[in-house]
Amino acid sequence: MDAYEVQLASYPDGGIEAKNFRVEPVAVPELRDGQVKVRLRRLGLNAGLANRIGGPDTTHGPGINPGDVPGSDGVMEILESRSQSFEPGDLAVGKTQWRSIDVTDAPQLRRIPASEADVPLETHLTVLGHVGFTAYTGLRRFGDLRAEDIVYVSGAAGGVGSCAVQFAKAVGATVIGSAGTAEKVRLLRELGVDAAINHHDGPALDLLRQAAPDGIDLFYDNVGGEQLEAALEALRFRGRIVICGAASQYGKGSDRQGPANYQRMIFGQLTMRGFDVSSNEDLRQDYEAAVASWLSEGKVRSLHTLNTGFSQTPEAFASLLSGGNQGRMIVDCDS
Ligand SMILES: NC(=O)c1ccc[n+]([C@@H]2O[C@H](COP(=O)([O-])OP(=O)(O)OC[C@H]3O[C@@H](n4cnc5c(N)ncnc54)[C@H](OP(=O)(O)O)[C@@H]3O)[C@@H](O)[C@H]2O)c1
Missing domain, CATH: 3.90.180.10 (Medium-chain alcohol dehydrogenases, catalytic domain)
Structure with missing residues (x-):
C-alpha cells in the first residue's frame, strides 16, 4: 500500500x-x-x-x-x-x-x-473528539456554564462551535449562535438554538442585541474581532467570556484587531479567560460520561x-x- x-x-x-x-x-x-x-x-x-x-x-x-x-x-x-x-x-x-x-x-x-x-x-x-472536549472544557471549567445562562457562541456552526451550542442546550441554557451563511443558520436552528445570527447580515452588535435583547451571561468565542467587541457590550453584570479561538484574526500578523471596548470589563465586572484544552486532561472522564449520556438521550449528534x-x-x-x-x-x- x-x-x-x-x-x-x-x-x-x-x-x-x-x-x-x-x-x-x-x-x-x-x-x-x-x-x-x-x-x-x-x-x-x-x-x-x-x-x-x-x-x-x-x-x-x-x-x-x-x-x-x-x-x-x-x-x-x-x-x-x-x-x-x-x-x-x-x-x-x-x-x-x-x-x-x-x-x-x-x-x-x-x-x-x-x-x-x-x-x-x-x-x-x-462530539466524542478533540473539538468536543474543547467545547466541554471551555464551557464547564472556564465558562462555569449554568442552566439559567444566556450563552452566545461565535463560529457556532463550526467544529468546536457546533459542539458548544449542543452541549449548552443539553444542560438547559438559552443559546444564541452566529455563523456565516443562511444554510449554517438553518443548521443551527435544527440543532435547537434559541436564536441564530448570520454575521454577514449587519454590524455584529446590532444583530446580537436583536437576538438577545436582555443581554448575555456567557460568550464562548471561536472567532474574536468584531464578535468579541459586540459580546463585551452585550454581557450582563459579572458576565463571562471564554476565549477558545480567534479565527477571524488568524494569519493577520500585525493587522490583528483587539477589542477597543475592553474597559467594559471594569464596571461590568466581567471576566475573560483563555484556555488551552491540552492542559485539562483531568476533565476527560466527566466529559466522556456527559457526552455518552447526551448521545444516548439524542440530545447531541x-x-x-x-x-x-x-x-x-x-x-x-x-x-x-x-x-x-x-x-x-x-x-x-x-x-
Ligand atoms: N483553546 C483551545 O484549546 C482550542 C482547541 C481547538 C480549537 N480551538 C479554536 O476553536 C476555534 C474553532 O476551531 P474549529 O477547528 O472548530 O474551526 P471552525 O469553527 O470549524 O472553522 C472556523 C470558522 O470560523 C469562522 N470565521 C472565520 N473568519 C470569521 C470572521 N471574520 N467572522 C466570523 N466568523 C469567522 C468561519 O465560520 P463562518 O462561516 O460561520 O463565518 C469558519 O468556518 C478556532 O479559533 C480554533 O483555533 C481552540
Whole structure:
C-alpha cells in the first residue's frame, strides 16, 4: 500500500489556498518496540493550524514552514503492532501527521472500545473528539456554564462551535449562535438554538442585541474581532467570556484587531479567560460520561462535512478557512 503525506509547499500570499500544499509519496519508517503502524481512516482539520502557517511570527505553537507536514487528529486503523496495547485491526483516535500511512508511538493513541464499535467514525472527531472536549472544557471549567445562562457562541456552526451550542442546550441554557451563511443558520436552528445570527447580515452588535435583547451571561468565542467587541457590550453584570479561538484574526500578523471596548470589563465586572484544552486532561472522564449520556438521550449528534480522499486534504483545509464547513471539516481517507 503506497503512503502519501501533505506538506506545506509555500507560504500563503494573502489567504491560505489549496495550492500552498502538495501531496507527496512518502516512505513509511520501520516499526520499533512500542510503536504501531497505522492507516488513516478519517482526518479532522483544525482552523487553528492557520495561525502557525505564514513564517516565524506565530502565536499558536511552532511555525509550519514549507516542507513541514501539518498535524491534527484522526481515526486510525492499526496495521501492525509492536505494542501490547494494540492489535492489527483495532481502531484508535489520536494526534496524527497528515500522512495516509504512518508509524506512531502507541501511547499517543486511544483505542476505540468495542462498546463504541457502532459509533460512526466521524463522531470520534466531533462530539466524542478533540473539538468536543474543547467545547466541554471551555464551557464547564472556564465558562462555569449554568442552566439559567444566556450563552452566545461565535463560529457556532463550526467544529468546536457546533459542539458548544449542543452541549449548552443539553444542560438547559438559552443559546444564541452566529455563523456565516443562511444554510449554517438553518443548521443551527435544527440543532435547537434559541436564536441564530448570520454575521454577514449587519454590524455584529446590532444583530446580537436583536437576538438577545436582555443581554448575555456567557460568550464562548471561536472567532474574536468584531464578535468579541459586540459580546463585551452585550454581557450582563459579572458576565463571562471564554476565549477558545480567534479565527477571524488568524494569519493577520500585525493587522490583528483587539477589542477597543475592553474597559467594559471594569464596571461590568466581567471576566475573560483563555484556555488551552491540552492542559485539562483531568476533565476527560466527566466529559466522556456527559457526552455518552447526551448521545444516548439524542440530545447531541455529530455535525461534520465529509471530503472524499486523502488527496483532498489541501482543498478541505482551504475551504474550512473560508467557512465552507458545516460542523467539523473531516477527510474520509478510505477511498
Ligand atoms: N483553546 C483551545 O484549546 C482550542 C482547541 C481547538 C480549537 N480551538 C479554536 O476553536 C476555534 C474553532 O476551531 P474549529 O477547528 O472548530 O474551526 P471552525 O469553527 O470549524 O472553522 C472556523 C470558522 O470560523 C469562522 N470565521 C472565520 N473568519 C470569521 C470572521 N471574520 N467572522 C466570523 N466568523 C469567522 C468561519 O465560520 P463562518 O462561516 O460561520 O463565518 C469558519 O468556518 C478556532 O479559533 C480554533 O483555533 C481552540
